[in-house]
Amino acid sequence: MKTEPNQALRISSLFAGYGRFDVVRDISLRIEEGEAVALLGPNGAGKTTVLRAIMGLVKHRRGTIQVFGTEISALPTHRIASGYAAIAPEGRRLFLDQSVEDNLMLGALHLRRDKARVQALIESVYELFPVLLDYRRRRSAFLSGGEQQMVAIGRMLMSDPQVLLLDEPSVALSPVAVDIVVKALLELRKRGASLLLVEQRIDVAVRICDRLYIMTHGEIVDEMNPDTIGHEGIGMINKYLG
Numbered sequence: 001m002k003t004e005p006n007q008a009l010r011i012s013s014l015f016a017g018y019g020r021f022d023v024v025r026d027i028s029l030r031i032e033e034g035e036a037v038a039l040l041g042p043n044g045a046g047k048t049t050v051l052r053a054i055m056g057l058v059k060h061r062r063g064t065i066q067v068f069g070t071e072i073s074a075l076p077t078h079r080i081a082s083g084y085a086a087i088a089p090e091g092r093r094l095f096l097d098q099s100v101e102d103n104l105m106l107g108a109l110h111l112r113r114d115k116a117r118v119q120a121l122i123e124s125v126y127e128l129f130p131v132l133l134d135y136r137r138r139r140s141a142f143l144s145g146g147e148q149q150m151v152a153i154g155r156m157l158m159s160d161p162q163v164l165l166l167d168e169p170s171v172a173l174s175p176v177a178v179d180i181v182v183k184a185l186l187e188l189r190k191r192g193a194s195l196l197l198v199e200q201r202i203d204v205a206v207r208i209c210d211r212l213y214i215m216t217h218g219e220i221v222d223e224m225n226p227d228t229i230g231h232e233g234i235g236m237i238n239k240y241l242g
Contacts, residue, residue, distance in 0.1 A: 008031045008032065008033045010029075011063065014065065017061070018059065036193075040202065041214060041216050047198040067163055081161075082110040088156040088167065096140050097139060097140075100140055101137065104122060104132075110159065124157065135147065153184065164194065164195045166197045
């Protein structure tokens with residue numbers, strides 16, 4: 001099935017995993033253009049595996065993954081990362097001995113011949129995170145956790161992807177840093193970005209997202225609207241989260 005023209009991402013009946021084992025089973029979800037969607041669930045539910053399957057980093061067994069109507073599940077990771085989707089991974093995974101700007105520029109390797117586009121992208125990142133402009137020559141090892149998360153998000157944006165994937169962007173951050181990250185993601189939404197967010201914190205997901213998918217044991221078990229879940233719905237999510 002082909003996606004609708006305004007669907008940024010459509011996953012249908014996805015089975016994926018490692019070795020001989022399926023970690024996620026029969027996953028179906030959608031993200032409309034300009035929409036933010038969260039995957040919530042306990043550790044081990046398979047949320048990160050969904051993101052890795054989108055990026056071609058785990059074995060795709062069955063099902064389809066489409067970005068604005070293009071089937072990407074058979075593409076190699078470097079092709080997917082060249083404009084279809086990009087990820088800010090859990091733990092950030094920066095090159096700590098490299099400068100902030102060097103880390104950012106790694107996201108734009110496939111665009112290196114288009115210097116004007118790369119310049120526009122990095123200016124956009126510095127507009128989103130002004131502190132990174134001040135620290136652009138600083139080694140990433142000397143940044144705070146929140147500042148490193150900004151670099152990870154900026155590196156993702158430098159590939160100019162159609163779909164943004166974020167894996168636990170609030171983990172191990174101070175309340176002030178979490179607030180900065182949330183405000184940045186809300187700003188990206190104003191710019192028209194389409195986001196898939198993996199989160200443990202319900203409050204963060206509710207602030208950012210239009211819809212919430214609940215995962216457990218490798219399957220999606222519910223879909224909720226943050227505006228209507230109420231205390232009962234939050235209690236149900238907390239039960240799933242354990």
